[in-house]
Amino acid sequence: MTDATTREGEARVADIRESMSEQVVSREVVVGMLQGLHARPADQLAREARKWQSRIELLSDSQRVDGKSILDVLTLAAEAGTRLIVEATGPDAREALEAIGSLFDRNFNDQENNESR
């Protein structure tokens, strides 16, 4: 094996390592649903979170919970207007955070929010 191919091989390994490395990204979200983060959105959230390889956690003022567990998400008892931090850690953290963040931005497509009040 020549020096050049060895270097190429090392570079490729480094690339793979880079892409596997633990990315940690986070953003703030606001619970916009009038009914708060109740069972149905908690279910949607956990389902979405489980699609990703990264660890997804939700942070409130007093708790840090597993976003892939409905039971965990429900223990936040997050009412309308609550601010939370979503944190994603892992190889697909950015994409995962974008997907989860978008659920909050769309109010989980909550029908009640779209009905006339």
Next chain:
Amino acid sequence: MKFSDFVAADAIRSHVDARTKEGVIREMAQSLVDAGSIAAGDLESIVKAIMKREDLGSTGIGRGVAVPHTKHPSVSRLVGTVAVSHDGVNFESLDGEPVQLFFLLVSPPDRPGDHLRALENISRQLRDETFCRHLKSAKGPVDIQHLLEEADSHGVAS
């Protein structure tokens, strides 16, 4: 919020007979009627509302637990009850497992916070495997009531 704040002790059932989702919901709602927590005249409308909510997505949240619920204008405060099915009922749960443990909630439409805090309490306690196991093996309503009281006071010791 504690279990004692919303669980009608007289409506607790340790052996539900129903084998279907609607059957269990109806049996639990009937137990709330018998306990005087909801009016007999509202039974049908409450069962229908809970089933409508189930159509949006099962409240079978996994680990053999379901939390069927609805908002209903006939109640002025959150009322609920607990039931156990020893055989388990197909509730189209998220994890596909049959459900043995049911927490049914009926809340006033204008009190979303109370509903959230009841869900919080239920989910917090249910993360405790021991608590779930004891509930599922309860011999009678009094056993369940004692387990709920124990959870209310200091969590369940293993």
